Amino acid sequence: MSPFAESDTQCMTHKRRVNSLIHERVHELRESEPIAFFCECSSPRCFDTVWLLAGEYESARLDAEWSVLSPGHRCVKPGRVRDLDSSP
Numbered sequence: 001m002s003p004f005a006e007s008d009t010q011c012m013t014h015k016r017r018v019n020s021l022i023h024e025r026v027h028e029l030r031e032s033e034p035i036a037f038f039c040e041c042s043s044p045r046c047f048d049t050v051w052l053l054a055g056e057y058e059s060a061r062l063d064a065e066w067s068v069l070s071p072g073h074r075c076v077k078p079g080r081v082r083d084l085d086s087s088p
């Protein structure tokens with residue numbers, strides 16, 4: 001197992017954590033200015049920036065289903081699509 005072989009879900013979680021840190025660091029300094037967050041799509045190579053106000057980010061974060069996404073980018077949700085136990 002390579003340490004770089006992150007699953008899509010882990011990648012999303014990682015970028016989400018980075019966004020939380022960005023928010024923690026700057027939301028008090030830049031309440032009325034947009035902040036650059038990372039796109040949380042499932043591509044590990046995507047580091048697009050999405051500009052949001054701190055308040056927009058905070059209210060959106062209350063919804064667990066919500067992700068920061070660049071236009072046209074998709075977030076593949078961790079679901080029960082693959083049931084490993086059922087494979088032969």
Ligand SMILES: [Zn+2]
Nearest residue numbers: 039041046073
């Ligand atoms: Zn993206």
